[in-house]
Amino acid sequence: MRSIAPVTVVATILLLSLWVPNYAIAGGAEPQVCDVGADYSLGVEDYSEAVRRHVEIVRKFPHNALAHYHLGFAHGMVGNRAADVKEYTRAEGLGLRSWDLFLNLGLAELEIGDPKEAMDSLRQAVLLGGEHSESHFNLGLADEQRGMLADAEYETLVSLRLNPAQPDARNLLGVIYAQEGKTASASLVWRELVREVPDYEPASTNLAILGRPSEAPTDETAAFDLPRAAAVNAIPAERELRLTAGEAQFNPSPTRYNGR
Helix, strand or coil: CCCCCCCCCCCEEECCHHHCCCEEECCCEEEECCCHHHHHHHHCCCHHHHHHHHHHHHHHCCCCHHHHHHHHHHHHHCCCHHHHHHHHHHHHHCCECCHHHHHHHHHHHHHCCCHHHHHHHHHHHHHHCCCCHHHHHHHHHHHHHCCCHHHHHHHHHHHHHHCCCCHHHHHHHHHHHHHHCCHHHHHHHHHHHHHHCCCCHHHHHHHHHHCCCCCCCCCCCCCCCCCHHHHHHHCHHHHHHHHHCCCCCCCCCCCCEEEC
């Protein structure tokens, strides 16, 4: 099977708190708000200014968890990965509990090479924000990167049930199927994606790598409705096939979002 060079995988980044009046803090403390002027810099994507202004806020109000969260986000958007993890962790330690905080913390931890902590954070994002497709998608992406394909398939399917149209999640599902040896199902997912979103290049690239014929699969189902137990039971028998086909490197997700 023809192989291609690895593609850097980037994932969904969210900051939802700018458009929410306040965030509750664990432990019964009063809800917190951040400085309007500092948050304006985030809103207009002036991240260097947002860092400067939020640093001033947390100096004056060191226990404002929401300000630490926003400072961490601004640091991350200018590439200060160690700093954004530090500020997210401070916000968590001060009692902030929001699904998007843990989502961004998990993604930052993945980027600095801390997969164990990242998985814990992403699972917390799912627990707090299970109704959001982004939390399941990013946990599925992290599971796929670590080779936990049954879990990756489950989370990706949940994400697609919540938001069926998202091309990145559909493409990721194809990648997972291909790695599991379900090549007919992978081909079906990618062919449908190419037909419906023709300018989404990863799907056509992955379809070419797969090298499958164009007919619909007859011996496999697309597995969109597989329960978790069925997905788990389906994996071990295909593990050897995945290893022998490992030279094909598929592209899980090409897009980075800043979804406020």
